[in-house]
Amino acid sequence: MSSLILLLGDQCSSSVTSLRGVKSSDTILMAEVNEEATYVKHHKKKIAFVFSVMRHFAAELKAKKLKVKYIYIDDPENSGSITGEIQRLLKTTKFEQVVVTEPGEYRLLREIKGWQKLFGLPVKIMPYERFIASHKEFETWANNRKQLTMEFWYRQMRRKTNLLMDGDKPVGGKWNFDKQNRKSLKQNNELRRPLKFETNKITNNVLQVVSNKFSDHFGDLKPFWFAVTAKQAKKAMEHFIKHQLPWFGDYQDAMLSAEPFLFHSVISQYINCGLLDPLEVCQNVEQAFVDGHVPLNAAEGFIRQIIGWREYIRGIYWHQMPEYAKLNVLNATRPLPAFYWDANTEMKCVSDVVNMTRAEGYSHHIQRLMITGNFANLAGLDIKSVCDWYLAVYTDAYEWVELPNTLGMALYADGGIVGTKPYISTGSYINRMSNYCKQCTYNYSKRVGQDACPFTNLYWYYLIRHEERFKDNHRMTLSYKNLSRLSDTEKKTNQLTGSRLLGQSGLRSYGYYSSW
Ligand code: FAD
Numbered sequence: 436m437s438s439l440i441l442l443l444g445d446q447c448s449s450s451v452t453s454l455r456g457v458k459s460s461d462t463i464l465m466a467e468v469n470e471e472a473t474y475v476k477h478h479k480k481k482i483a484f485v486f487s488v489m490r491h492f493a494a495e496l497k498a499k500k501l502k503v504k505y506i507y508i509d510d511p512e513n514s515g516s517i518t519g520e521i522q523r524l525l526k527t528t529k530f531e532q533v534v535v536t537e538p539g540e541y542r543l544l545r546e547i548k549g550w551q552k553l554f555g556l557p558v559k560i561m562p563y564e565r566f567i568a569s570h571k572e573f574e575t576w577a578n579n580r581k582q583l584t585m586e587f588w589y590r591q592m593r594r595k596t597n598l599l600m601d602g603d604k605p606v607g608g609k610w611n612f613d614k615q616n617r618k619s620l621k622q623n624n625e626l627r628r629p630l631k632f633e634t635n636k637i638t639n640n641v642l643q644v645v646s647n648k649f650s651d652h653f654g655d656l657k658p659f660w661f662a663v664t665a666k667q668a669k670k671a672m673e674h675f676i677k678h679q680l681p682w683f684g685d686y687q688d689a690m691l692s693a694e695p696f697l698f699h700s701v702i703s704q705y706i707n708c709g710l711l712d713p714l715e716v717c718q719n720v721e722q723a724f725v726d727g728h729v730p731l732n733a734a735e736g737f738i739r740q741i742i743g744w745r746e747y748i749r750g751i752y753w754h755q756m757p758e759y760a761k762l763n764v765l766n767a768t769r770p771l772p773a774f775y776w777d778a779n780t781e782m783k784c785v786s787d788v789v790n791m792t793r794a795e796g797y798s799h800h801i802q803r804l805m806i807t808g809n810f811a812n813l814a815g816l817d818i819k820s821v822c823d824w825y826l827a828v829y830t831d832a833y834e835w836v837e838l839p840n841t842l843g844m845a846l847y848a849d850g851g852i853v854g855t856k857p858y859i860s861t862g863s864y865i866n867r868m869s870n871y872c873k874q875c876t877y878n879y880s881k882r883v884g885q886d887a888c889p890f891t892n893l894y895w896y897y898l899i900r901h902e903e904r905f906k907d908n909h910r911m912t913l914s915y916k917n918l919s920r921l922s923d924t925e926k927k928t929n930q931l932t933g934s935r936l937l938g939q940s941g942l943r944s945y946g947y948y949s950s951w
């Protein structure tokens with residue numbers, strides 16, 4: 436007898452565990468379903484990307500003479516859910532067992548755990564092995580410590596992978612070269628862009644169906660230029676290593692108006708859906724350093740993002756779920772303003788990031804963290820709405836990676852599990868790292884008054900209203916020392932300006948500072 440192997444949209448890799456030992460008598464089920472495309476209303480480009488990757492991968496499996504049952508989103512019989520599609524197949528074909536590699540999201544794992552009973556068949560859940568560390572390895576590391584500091588996890592991963600190691604010492608004598616990685620960019624620096632691909636017939640069909648079926652979702656569908664096969668994704672990675680990686684470290688935190696990509700790799704969507712292997716990417720980056728093509732600060736900085744941050748974030752998700760998703764230690768409840776969708780705000784930094792997010796389903800890390808995330812945290816926006824926004828709008832977003840980054844890193848709603856202090860800043864930081872402020876009606880250096888910058892103003896009120904929680908945090912000593920210089924009258928004026936600014940941000944009707 437044979438197995439029904441379910442392959443999810445973010446498992447499009449021939450090394451995925453559920454395909455190990457696949458027999459010609461097995462059936463591989465791949466299904467485009469409404470439930471996965473709409474549990475948050477994903478960006479049109481993300482749906483098109485996932486469907487196109489799925490269709491291309493199904494074709495590769497068929498070319499290997501494997502039996503693939505592929506369900507299209509516009510199939511009139513489509514039940515709309517993964518569970519429904521398995522049930523439909525079980526009605527017509529007998530299988531000995533269902534095999535699936537563990538999914539990346541808790542909600543789906545919970546559903547899968549109910550299948551054995553529902554289908555009356557053994558369900559084998561295989562581990563997802565395209566990470567460097569297993570769940571057990573992270574658990575063991577996390578259970579032994581009070582503070583889950585990424586830097587220490589990263590060192591463990593460096594030792595494990597032997598990347599940029601010289602025996603048991605880090606190459607260059609230091610684990611981390613981040614201090615060199617904070618340069619700002621001028622508009623006239625020569626910028627390299629990610630490798631773009633022409634669409635083929637398969638992708639054009641997907642674009643048509645997504646345009647018809649998901650027209651009310653956020654985001655522009657075209658131009659669509661993503662890699663949709665492992666071969667193309669490899670080319671995109673090689674292009675990045677050759678043309679952008681040498682400057683990745685230097686300009687990692689820089690932001691430029693209308694320039695979403697700068698020297699970033701734009702490969703997270705490829706890694707997350709299975710087209711690229713994270714360890715192989717890092718090995719290629721290390722080789723570029725060994726060959727003298729890229730400096731150490733760039734290679735180390737990039738490798739840290741993947742074997743450090745990416746692995747750490749995934750570890751935190753599975754270590755903390757399901758309680759993690761409900762955390763809201765700062766009681767942030769203000770509704771998400773409309774400008775997160777329509778970019779209609781005077782804040783140039785925010786409108787620029789929302790516009791590029793709409794156009795590309797992408798913005799880079801510092802834009803996610805220090806623009807849209809920073810504002811959400813400072814303004815006390817509702818945690819779930821903000822997390823759902825991030826999950827919907829980025830082509831690389833899956834809950835395992837989106838949630839700890841948003842709820843934990845950007846919003847501090849987990850009370851310091853991911854970050855020991857909130858990632859907040861005034862407009863001065865944004866001005867230093869970008870060219871947004873020069874084009875803005877607000878003045879980044881002004882805390883109060885007619886042209887006060889919302890970031891600069893709200894930063895101080897954030898310190899005031901969360902004083903009890905943060906005043907003894909040694910990483911915030913300087914901020915609280917500065918706050919102590921403000922008189923009560925100055926604090927009051929700060930609040931009045933803040934009320935007006937929140938009003939301009941579309942938040943006035945939800946209450947003034949006094950309601951915090
Ligand atoms: P680069 O800047 O070129 O970095 C290289 C790679 O490192 C990325 O491709 C990615 O695989 C990895 N990486 C870097 N930082 C992180 C991180 N903090 N967590 C996990 N991986 C990381 N990343 C996602 O993949 N999906 C998400 O849904 C997501 N949501 C985020 C939400 C917020 C609020 C924040 C602050 C960050 C989020 N990130 C997310 C992390 C990071 O912003 C993206 O991985 C990165 O911007 C992707 O662009 P890139 O491929 O050009 O990355």
Ligand code: DLZ
Pocket residue numbers: 442443444445446466467468469471472477481482485517538539540543833834
């Ligand atoms: C993201 C996504 C989308 C948009 N559509 C599908 C789909 O139709 N079928 C499918 O198998 N997977 C899809 N995915 C990826 C899943 O949402 C992903 O597997 C889960 O979120 C677990 O990470």
Ligand code: SF4
Pocket residue numbers: 781782783784785861862863865866871872873875876877878879888889890891
């Ligand atoms: Fe953003 Fe303030 Fe700068 Fe305007 S002045 S771009 S709102 S940081």
